[in-house]
Amino acid sequence: MSLTIAIPKGRLGSQAIEMLKAAGIGESIDEKSRKLVFDDEQRNLRFMLLKNSDIITYVENGVADIGISGKDMIMENSADIYELYKMNIGKCKISVAGIKGKKIFKDDTIIKVATKFPETAKKYFNSKGQKIKIIKLNGSIELAPILGLSDVIVDIVETGNTLKANGLEVFEDMYPITAMVISNKISYKFKRKEIKEIIELIRKEDEKYGENN
Numbered sequence: 001m002s003l004t005i006a007i008p009k010g011r012l013g014s015q016a017i018e019m020l021k022a023a024g025i026g027e028s029i030d031e032k033s034r035k036l037v038f039d040d041e042q043r044n045l046r047f048m049l050l051k052n053s054d055i056i057t058y059v060e061n062g063v064a065d066i067g068i069s070g071k072d073m074i075m076e077n078s079a080d081i082y083e084l085y086k087m088n089i090g091k092c093k094i095s096v097a098g099i100k101g102k103k104i105f106k107d108d109t110i111i112k113v114a115t116k117f118p119e120t121a122k123k124y125f126n127s128k129g130q131k132i133k134i135i136k137l138n139g140s141i142e143l144a145p146i147l148g149l150s151d152v153i154v155d156i157v158e159t160g161n162t163l164k165a166n167g168l169e170v171f172e173d174m175y176p177i178t179a180m181v182i183s184n185k186i187s188y189k190f191k192r193k194e195i196k197e198i199i200e201l202i203r204k205e206d207e208k209y210g211e212n213n
């Protein structure tokens with residue numbers, strides 16, 4: 001296959017696959033089939049369905065030439081890849097949040113930060129000169145301040161419904177996030193034409209999506 005494309009499973013994946021199909025390049029992908037690799041012989045494309053957090057690893061190592069990944073994952077992994085196209089899907093932000101009305105930023109003490117994104121949180125608080133202790137969690141991050149495990153959380157906020165439902169609020173917005181089309185650096189050198197063609201097809205559909213959302 002001339003190009004291998006890494007697509008995330010899960011919520012971002014569903015949107016991405018829908019967009020690829022609309023762009024006329026994802027017809028071979030059948031999300032319900034349990035298969036993880038799909039070949040489009042006509043276009044010479046191979047799609048791989050991966051866990052969101054593994055996309056970077058596959059692209060960075062050149063097993064996939066390009067991929068669709070959230071900017072949150074790219075920042076957290078300091079990935080050595082090219083970010084070629086910023087998409088309109090997967091829009092959300094990374095924020096600092098905590099119990100409503102209890103914003104505490106103690107200059108001289110260490111605040112406890114629960115998060116799935118330890119590197120991003122460290123970088124952010126370091127730049128502010130705030131000392132922190134990271135508590136690495138893998139999900140249900142919002143529970144941490146409620147149960148006294150942490151003072152604040154650093155997490156994805158999309159609608160804000162999860163924060164609200166748990167009596168939390170945003171204290172500070174850190175970074176805006178969208179999905180990105182990323183590329184392996186060597187692939188971009190040797191398969192630039194093919195990669196640009198695919199991105200052009202994605203761009204057309206993504207812009208339509210952007211106009212309607």
Ligand SMILES: Nc1ncnc2c1ncn2[C@@H]1O[C@H](COP(=O)(O)OP(=O)(O)OP(=O)(O)O)[C@@H](O)[C@H]1O
Pocket residue numbers: 008009010011012013051052053054069070071072073090091092156157158159177178179
């Ligand atoms: N409400 C949201 N919650 C989580 N991620 C979101 C949200 N809105 C947009 N995103 C984006 O979608 C991407 C993938 O989210 P998804 O929920 O599919 O991954 P996941 O299965 O939770 O990830 P992981 O594989 O790390 O468990 C995130 O990296 C982020 O960029």
Ligand SMILES: O=P(O)(O)OC[C@H]1O[C@H](OP(=O)(O)OP(=O)(O)O)[C@H](O)[C@@H]1O
Pocket residue numbers: 138139140141142155156157158159160161162163
């Ligand atoms: O602002 P909202 O629209 O409510 O979305 C944000 C929530 O969605 C994500 O959680 P996810 O559903 O991935 O669950 P998990 O973190 O427990 O895996 C994120 O970690 C927040 O909890």
